[in-house]
Amino acid sequence: MNMMQRLALTAATSLVFTTAAFAEIVSETVEYTVDGDSFTGYMVYDDDVEGERPGILVVHEWWGHNEFVRSQAERLAKEGYTAFALDMYGTGKLAEHPDDAKKLMQATMGDKQALEARFREAMSILQDHETVDESRIAAQGYCFGGAVVLNMARLGLDLDGVVSLHGSLGSDIQPEQGAVTARILAYTGGADPFVPVEQVTGFVSEMTKAGADLSLTVFPGVKHSFTSKAADATSEKFGLPMAYNEEAANRAWEGTMAFYQDIFAQ
Known part of the structure; x- marks a missing residue:
């Protein structure tokens, strides 16, 4: 797929912003459409920060766009970035059982054109936000979201960097030499x-x-979903091999912040 074909994937978007403020952080619920389907994202920024600043796309786990991904966007806003927790499944599509999450993930990953179109639309929305320097954009993802951001890097999207946190590292998208221009930071459990x-x-x-x-x-002895405090309860409920690890989570966050400072300073 050439660049013009990829650009054509992004559909016209109708945006509805609902704004709320708490402390110094402003949040906006963003309703938008891609190829006729409805999506709901979450834009967050610190209103006390003057001028344009880098924007970061945040991609959710296989459960869907939930409170966890919104909380990660809020953490980024407190660090001075504008963060957009995008929606890869569609408005209201959330899973509570792993079987349902797997189905949602596989359906989305299986349609590569839709996957790219959804990401590109969210990226365009973030770049167009009044607080964002459109030339400084990165993306980070968790679990399913980690795989998504790595695939966007493989496709050569114009991102300064991507961060994968306990995301799948394999893909059937094989980039050619020089195609990956985004810097990549990945954290995984051993x-x-x-x-x-x-x-x-x-x-x-x-x-x-x-x-x-x-x-x-690679964190030795660390299991899947190590950044999520809900991982232990989920593991116990469904018998999944995952667990929160405070040390790994903190090190990954600190490393991610250092990574953004580096890539956006260049």
């Missing part, structure tokens, strides 16, 4: 069966062949 060591080594090989700028951290 005891995460969803991201086995073979996938990690394959990812490193893939990015090396593509000439990508990659930084990868």
Whole structure:
């Protein structure tokens, strides 16, 4: 797919903003459409920060656009960024059971044109926001969202950087040499069966062949969803191999903040 084809994927968007303020942070619920389907995102920024600042797209886990991804956007806003927690599934599409989450994830990942169109539309909305410097954009994702942002980097989207947190590292999208222009930061758990060591080594090989700028951290003994405090309860309820890890979560956050300071300073 060439660049003109990819640009054509993005449909005209109808936006509805609902604004709320708490402390110094302003939040906006953004209702928009992509190819006739409805989506609901969450824009957050610090109104006390003067002028335009970098924008960061935040992509949710396989459960869908929920409170966790909105809380991560709010943390980024408190760091001085404008964050847009986008919606990859569609308005109201949330899963409470892993089987339903898997179906939503597979349906979305299986339609690569829709996947790219949805991400591009959210990226355009963020770039058009009055607080954002459209030339400084990054993306971070969790679980399913980590896979999404890595695929957008593979497709060569104009992002300064992407951050994957316990996201799938494998993909059937194989970038050519020089295609990946975004810098990549990835964090994964060494005891995460969803991201086995073979996938990690394959990812490193893939990015090396593509000439990508990659930084990868593997936390020994750490399981899937290590940034989510709800992971322990979810594990107990459904018998899933996941667990919150405070040290890994804190190190990943601090590393991500340092990564953004570096890429946006250039």
